[in-house]
Amino acid sequence: MKFNINKIEQNRLYGELSHFYPYVIVREDYEPEASYWHSILKYYFPARKVKLLEMASGPGYLISYLSECVDAEVVDLSEEMLCQCGSLNPRVKCHKGDMRNIRLENKYDAVLVHDGIGHIDTVDGINDVCVTASAHLVQGGLFMLSPEFDADEFTKPMIYHVTRKTPFGLLTIIDYINKSSSNTNILQTTTSYILDNEEGTNFDFDSMTLGLFGANVYKTSMEKAGFDVTIDRKPKDSSGETRTVLIGVKK
Ligand SMILES: C[S@@+](CC[C@H](N)C(=O)[O-])C[C@H]1O[C@@H](n2cnc3c(N)ncnc32)[C@H](O)[C@@H]1O
Structure with a gap:
């Protein structure tokens, strides 16, 4: 399955996913x-x-x-x-x-x-x-x-990941940050939120467009x-x- 980051909704961490913040x-x-x-x-x-x-x-x-x-x-x-x-x-x-x-x-x-x-x-x-x-x-x-x-300091794509216990279950966060291929003054972040609890494993995605x-x-x-x-x-x-x-x- 292909995954196109342009199709992910932006800035969900500040809205519907703010309980993860x-x-x-x-x-x-x-x-x-x-x-x-x-x-x-x-x-x-x-x-x-x-x-x-x-x-x-x-x-x-x-x-x-x-x-x-x-x-x-x-x-x-x-x-x-x-x-x-x-x-x-x-x-x-x-x-x-x-x-x-x-x-x-x-x-x-x-x-x-x-x-x-x-x-x-x-x-x-x-x-x-x-x-x-x-x-x-x-x-x-x-x-x-x-x-x-x-x-002046950003040289290559970055990946950040962490797993934390939360009241909603075990939350794993995987963040991929890279320059946009079409504009060197733009950074694109793509984040997966993987929540494990008694209901199963749930994936949520978020994306942010940042100035560089x-x-x-x-x-x-x-x-x-x-x-x-x-x-x-x-x-x-x-x-x-x-x-x-x-x-x-x-x-
Ligand atoms: C990472 S948080 C800042 C953290 C903060 N410095 C602290 O000490 O907790 C970034 C914030 O920028 C806000 N934001 C993004 N664009 C904005 C804009 N144009 N005007 C005002 N706030 C904005 C987001 O809603 C988000 O809450």
Whole structure:
């Protein structure tokens, strides 16, 4: 039987398969880098809690480790992800919207996009996210961008697999990630979820189309939107496939 990934529905992990999310991406994986983000925020805002907006927050795993130093609000496209975020972070205000065009009334000290910018797969889209970040920041505010992948570091197809005990049964996750054959700025992920329980073995499939850009593409978009940009590296045991981080200060 042939299997065509173009026929698989996209982003089901953020919707109908969102009950698998905590077993696919584990909250504890975000803990090692929390002290890195804490130190950046303390460096720029030494004396007080930071008013932070996270865009594409997912379930808010990272901010759950930053509650000591931030008063956070979040934006995400997915109601299911916002619901998980609200349960984990009860004091965080959640907004449903698209980070390319949402406009909230408030201004913030810092905007964070962490393991979320990959969902934007065109340079125009990245430009829009940077303009949205700028629109929500006070002058001197910080835009912190932490991409999942860096095109300069992605060399060959990747396979990731893990088996975890879940309340639904034994869940095996197999992820295949590769560049699109028709566009080198696109990564295609194909994921199989194999669930074993007393009802038998059930297969579910998901696919995501992600942007694959180098740090300089993000830097240029941020500069165009009016940021002074520094490229930094997260600690070795951080989440994501790259340690590249971009820090922009709104001029
Ligand atoms: C991997 S999660 C982010 C994880 C998060 N950094 C954490 O600490 O838990 C990526 C999220 O991006 C969201 N997303 C994708 N495209 C978006 C867009 N255009 N605007 C807002 N959110 C988006 C998805 O719904 C998903 O919840």
